[in-house]
Amino acid sequence: MELIVLGRSGGFPMPGEATSGYLLRHGDTAILVDCGSGVLSNLFRYVPVTGLSALVLSHLHSDHQADVSVLKYALNMTRRFGTAVADLPVYLPARPEGMVPTADGVLGLRFYEDGDPFEIGGIGVTCIAGDHPVPSYGMRFACEGKTLAYTGDTRLCPNVARMLLGADLAVMDAGGLERLRSDPMVHMTALECAQAAREAGVRRTLLSHLVPFQPMEETLREAQGGFDRVELAMPLASYTL
DSSP states (O other): EEEEEEOOOOSSOOOTOOBBEEEEETTTTEEEEOOOTTHHHHTTTTGEEEGOOEOOOOOOOOOTTTHHHHHHHHHHHHHHHTTTOEEEEEEEOSGGGOOOOOOOEEEEEEEEOOOOOOEEEEEEEEEEESSSSSSEEEEEEEETEEEEEEEOOOOOOOHHHHHHOSSSEEEEEBBGGGGGGOOSSSSSBHHHHHHHHHHOOOSSSHHHHEOOOOOOOHHHHHHTTOOOOEEOOOOOOOEOO
16 A cells, blocks of 8 residues: 555645645555545545546545545546546444535545444445544544545544554644644644554554644654654555555
């Protein structure tokens, strides 16, 4: 499997970047994981809209699904101008109901819950509930003996260990810093990410969901104080499992 970081910003995009979005590829399978602001522009560097196998949304906050409406335009316009394209499978939570995107004749909505498994083009996916102000899920993507863990957005909770256990690569929500800790937390701190990855035996960890006004060098320094196999997710970087 190959993971490409299309967007790594949390809440709103850093200049010239995008919020949460990742492309996971294996053979002819191309899965878009989250679809935040600016993600589609980067996605189309690698895959045309007709080449997507599925979209998986971790939760329904705007910084993880802002480009879904634009994606629907792309699918609809592609059809109108003569290219056949099937409805795009979209795996997502059913709540909050008011945030669920409409299918508009181009999406095939498939709702999941905690523990649900499904398969997309030979890649097995398991959804695991996190702890966030809205229902939010991490995922484990497994193929040919390799596992990618994605925490989505979550504070530190017992299920984070389930998401991460023994993963070859983990993409983690490092939306907080210890010096900015508040009650209640809605994201993990960089140190919490590092400690959780170390305890779960993760081989390589990418810190993502980076808040634009939090210094990235501080995020990295805090995390590396807890685990040495931690790095910042880099825009448009490719990681092979």
